[in-house]
Amino acid sequence: MSALGYVTSTSIFVIICSIVWYLKMSRYFQLGNMIPGPPGLPILGNMLTAMSRRNNILEYFRELRHRYGLVCKGWLGPHLLVGLSDPRDVAVILNSSQTLSKAPIYNPIRLVFGKSLILADTEVWNKFRKIMNPTFTHQIIDTYVKTFYEKSLVMADRLEKHSDESPFDMVDFTMPCTLEMVSETSLGVPVNIQKENPQHCVVMNFPRLSKIVTYLMTHPWFWFTLITKFSPLYQEIIKLVKPIRDFVDVTVKQKTYSYLNSRSTSEVHKVSQQCVNDTKQRLGFLEQMISTMVNNPGLFTAEKLRDQAMFVMAAATDTSAYTVAYTLMLLGSHQDIQEKVMREQEDIFGEDMDRPVTAEDLKQMVYLEQVINETMRLYPIIPFVARWVDEDVRISDYTLPAGTTVLISIYLVHRQPAYYPDPDKFDPDRFSEENRLSRPSSSFVPFVSGRRMCIGRYYAYMAMKTMLSVVLRRYKVLKHGSRQDMDYLQYNFLLKMVNGHNVKLRQRTRERR
Numbered sequence: 105m106s107a108l109g110y111v112t113s114t115s116i117f118v119i120i121c122s123i124v125w126y127l128k129m130s131r132y133f134q135l136g137n138m139i140p141g142p143p144g145l146p147i148l149g150n151m152l153t154a155m156s157r158r159n160n161i162l163e164y165f166r167e168l169r170h171r172y173g174l175v176c177k178g179w180l181g182p183h184l185l186v187g188l189s190d191p192r193d194v195a196v197i198l199n200s201s202q203t204l205s206k207a208p209i210y211n212p213i214r215l216v217f218g219k220s221l222i223l224a225d226t227e228v229w230n231k232f233r234k235i236m237n238p239t240f241t242h243q244i245i246d247t248y249v250k251t252f253y254e255k256s257l258v259m260a261d262r263l264e265k266h267s268d269e270s271p272f273d274m275v276d277f278t279m280p281c282t283l284e285m286v287s288e289t290s291l292g293v294p295v296n297i298q299k300e301n302p303q304h305c306v307v308m309n310f311p312r313l314s315k316i317v318t319y320l321m322t323h324p325w326f327w328f329t330l331i332t333k334f335s336p337l338y339q340e341i342i343k344l345v346k347p348i349r350d351f352v353d354v355t356v357k358q359k360t361y362s363y364l365n366s367r368s369t370s371e372v373h374k375v376s377q378q379c380v381n382d383t384k385q386r387l388g389f390l391e392q393m394i395s396t397m398v399n400n401p402g403l404f405t406a407e408k409l410r411d412q413a414m415f416v417m418a419a420a421t422d423t424s425a426y427t428v429a430y431t432l433m434l435l436g437s438h439q440d441i442q443e444k445v446m447r448e449q450e451d452i453f454g455e456d457m458d459r460p461v462t463a464e465d466l467k468q469m470v471y472l473e474q475v476i477n478e479t480m481r482l483y484p485i486i487p488f489v490a491r492w493v494d495e496d497v498r499i500s501d502y503t504l505p506a507g508t509t510v511l512i513s514i515y516l517v518h519r520q521p522a523y524y525p526d527p528d529k530f531d532p533d534r535f536s537e538e539n540r541l542s543r544p545s546s547s548f549v550p551f552v553s554g555r556r557m558c559i560g561r562y563y564a565y566m567a568m569k570t571m572l573s574v575v576l577r578r579y580k581v582l583k584h585g586s587r588q589d590m591d592y593l594q595y596n597f598l599l600k601m602v603n604g605h606n607v608k609l610r611q612r613t614r615e616r617r
């Protein structure tokens with residue numbers, strides 16, 4: 105072919121590609137622009153405003169909802185981002201098979217957790233979730249209650265030095281406790297962090313890691329790992345993650361070693377197969393994963409197993425620890441509600457207020473569960489989740505084109521006056537059975553819903569109720585500060601209080617226990 109012919113055919117190819125790209129994108133832009141949202145700059149869209157407001161993102165979202173309604177779009181360069189806070193739209197997204205994938209905004213999390221469950225693409229996620237589901241059944245979790253109780257008791261003992269009514273940050277106590285719980289139950293390896301090492305690397309390094317990851321998530325160019333690798337933050341992540349990975353590595357190796365030594369491989373396989381049908385025989389999370397890995401060479405690597413274990417550990421530790429702290433803060437501000445919780449505890453434990461908690465007791469703590477739910481409504485520890493639209497999806501009045509990132513604002517969904525009149529008021533009666541059934545289930549989604557819903561929901565309720573029951577039977581939470589103080593929130597992947605989760609405790613008198 106002559107040079108002229110070469111240039112001509114290349115030019116034709118480029119023109120055709122440009123037309124195809126334009127046709128594809130013009131529909132994307134057209135559908136996106138039908139959705140209300142703030143005006144943006146050429147090319148950059150709303151990127152600069154979104155970044156400048158990243159430190160008070162909750163307030164920014166509140167303003168957008170107020171101005172543009174329950175569906176609001178923004179452009180990050182050519183990328184469409186749609187925020188939803190109407191429970192009906194949220195139900196569509198969480199239940200649709202077109203929106204099961206996680207959006208690229210989550211990419212920075214990969215630097216911490218690799219390709220664990222939360223980030224896996226749909227096919228890999230399906231595979232892992234099938235293996236993990238039988239290890240999180242009610243029957244298995246009920247057997248963990250003894251451990252939940254023992255760990256909570258250690259926490260209550262450690263709290264004694266703070267029963268002098270001076271304020272302290274409750275998370276310093278709840279987090280080592282939940283970390284011990286998950287290490288001993290789901291990972292199956294006992295640890296003694298609360299007494300020996302409350303400043304454990306998981307407790308110390310995760311807060312900084314969440315801060316860095318949130319920063320990267322709110323700067324879209326860091327959604328590309330290649331770019332992030334040039335940032336000094338990348339080196340910091342590696343430094344912070346290393347001791348946590350080492351801790352989980354040791355745990356996984358220890359478990360694998362003891363498991364393989366205690367049974368022959370064929371026995372392991374037999375038990376693993378029985379798990380599918382026999383609920384009594386089911387294995388814990390890590391044992392089941394090890395068994396599956398050993399018996400299905402090539403299905404996944406030890407590194408993947410480590411990432412899954414690390415994610416489960418992180419997912420179980422922070423979420424429950426902060427939620428328990430929020431609950432205690434709210435009970436301090438609402439003494440009448442704390443009294444009602446105590447009456448329920450007295451009904452269950454009678455004269456013997458020091459006796460251990462059983463799974464049956466926890467199921468009777470209906471009012472305490474209402475209190476936890478109302479806490480999670482006001483302070484959902486994961487205030488946003490993001491999904492990627494694989495194929496066009498229709499919500500109430502708009503079509504979200506394939507390639508859109510959907511941001512579900514759990515925080516705003518939970519404060520919809522249409523479902524929660526006087527939404528900022530703390531009122532656990534909203535979760536009485538009658539009131540709960542009068543609302544669509546998608547108006548309360550702290551664990552999201554649908555196929556990618558939190559696997560640890562039941563685990564979390566049982567662990568949190570145990571912690572609260574043990575602490576509240578021993579200590580009265582005193583009023584400290586005002587409810588308005590609890591409005592100073594920040595988004596660091598999790599929803600946290602700017603000034604810490606401070607409470608004041610007083611030991612209850614024997615007669616009251």
Ligand code: HEM
Nearest residue numbers: 221222419420423424427486489550551552558559560564
């Ligand atoms: C108050 C406690 C908890 C809350 C509010 C909570 C909330 C959530 C939410 C909202 C998600 C979905 C995230 C997303 O789609 O982006 C999630 C996922 C997950 N959570 Fe939880 N969680 C809690 C406790 C736990 C516990 C105790 C465990 C384990 C023992 C756990 C394990 C997981 C796992 C493995 C996933 C990923 C599920 C998947 O993608 O299939 N969580 N959690």
